[in-house]
Amino acid sequence: MAMTDMTSCPVHQSFDPLAEPYLADPYPDMTAVREEVPAFYAPSIDMWVITRYDDIESAFKDPGTFSAAVGQRPVFPLTDEARAIIAGGFHASPVMSDCDPPKHTRIRRHNLKGFSARRVSVLEPKVWAKATQLVDDIRPGRVDLVPALTYPLPAYMIFTFIGFPDEDMDMLKSWCGNRIAFSWGRPSPEEQREIATNMVHYWRYCEEFVAKRAADPVDDFTSDLIRIHREDPEAISLEEITNVAYGLSFAGHETTTNFTGNAIRQLLSHREQWDALCADRSLVTAAVEETLRYDSSIIAWRRITTRPVTVGGVEIPADAKILLLLGAANRDPKYFSAPEDYDIMRGDVRAHLAFGKGIHYCIGAALARMEARIALDLLAQRAPGMRLVEDQELTFPANVSFRGPKHLLVDWP
Template structure:
């Protein structure tokens, strides 16, 4: 790779895009900055993948939802050991979710799922989301210290998505363990024995989801109505002369929804709180004016998105920017690179709450595969910040905090922990009761 300019050190794409390196895990944005203007579609020789970081090139890829398919974006990017792969061949691991296919099949399924995230549905959910957030913040208030990620940012969206889907409370801890193992198989290099054990766990996970769906059988009344949770709706979608999906497709979709419904929002909340607490004046401003919570959510999606990128595969030769991608090319679409583009944002490497205009980040993707759960994620994150700021206006990072990030490869940017502290006098004297209606930030994307 030629030098980037006079006096700069030589670097290669493989060196700067090393998803297991501490440097990349800590700050992938430095890597994006190196390639965005010079080689916005860069070939990674080690993975034989194309890394896309230029905004126009990103949008071009995302518009090509048929020629650059997302069918394989849950296959992961780490090598699978032979024994683990043999087990996974007996599962639905390699079957694409209907969220990730193209054409009428995708459109019909997306329309069905969207019914669970309409503005009306979110208004109905908001009181319960606020109640869950208040309970969790109240638990924090009593202790004086804690891991905000484990004690608040994780249980809030996981409880909500568990209720939306209809996962019994008693099963949620086990489902979370299965979910973590499924994600690890995609992004974490593991020894063969551990990979194989996780693959065998996936068999149990899919058996559970199959049983969960089949438990909805017999709920339909003579008028055709049944349970209102997503599992009930998915089961009904497998019935009739022209079913929307097969039972296997429902299982794959449900597994995807469980992960997408909490992992990304958990990390969005944690990343937002981290950036706000990193400069105490930011948190103080939020504590004094909860209306800035929506701006903080959007700025986090721009500045430190929990979702970094996704995989596309070229179904045929396609030209992106100045590069001809052969059929079969694997393409990493780095959504997060667009958020720090200096051509789009003033002071792109600064976290600011005073940015004006509509969001221009790609934190929820773009086009046909724009995240269908984006309105819920925005709502949960906004409520989380409002509730925390009301309950713990004196919240601060723990004195010894040094950010460490989970191995997420090219997919996630997620803190391993977020230790925080406050003194009893810092906590609000009464319960946290911010009560704003669902606004544009919660519903405009449906």
């Protein structure tokens, strides 16, 4: 990759995480830049890119310097039309992944109560039941596992966790289409208009849903937050609960859809490891962790600096937009032996940064792990002979952060 050699200010003119070759397989470029320099400026996205495990972990652990405020802002400026649509009916504010202390500390504390071990454990039989239903519906022959399993399972579970009614799920999923491109990609003006309109619909739905739960709480995550609000309105407001429901309903299924698809693809691409897992399903947990390291659904995340900072000898100014290359960190040879190998038997896998680190560590990590574990366990039981369709052309969403196959064709036995 082309590097401009500038004292304390390396610039990669050719690094573009939205270029077709990178979208198809970002890891060769990630490895190259990690080996070349710990941080650099990328003009294509107007961001400073940090490449190595130690520096990325330090950034996660230093929210005072590396603010989360840009976590969900559009990478590129929106059109006037899209901004007008958003201003007219979308009133989200930072509460989770794009929020800093002290507000983040207050809201996360209450969200953690909702993600209690009890509530997550109560969901496990529901995950098994839904996954079994979806697999029961698959017929022998060529099958796309994304619409058949990896998309509907996490979507159903996170909507159920929040408390959205079953009858609304198709409508809600239709509003999520291409949402990733809005904040993390380069959508066309027409795409911006459509996505912005759907975001307004979704936001208004969340407002009405939270109002209903406020009037009549039940046994779900949203109602848990409502009860906290009733005890102390200053602890968490209804507007903040609406923001949590909106953000969680998106984050809780797109990432797990991609992650589960990545796991199936890697296991079937490494046939001997899939066969070993089918013979000994206790390996499922290890396979989940190795996929998180090797082919995570989030390969990069964003921050913005609050002051000048030096990363690996590279000087980064204040107010610099940052891209943390998690995919590069998770293959850093300093922490992982033979990092370019997919190996569900490796012993150093738990050091991965797939769920982040520090105060913004993914609040839904346990739920995501459980859903992927159940999906793989069930597939190993029911379809050990399934195989990837050879020579299929895999495509991935065009964005800087999220990665998973849009379609995944298998031959179902």
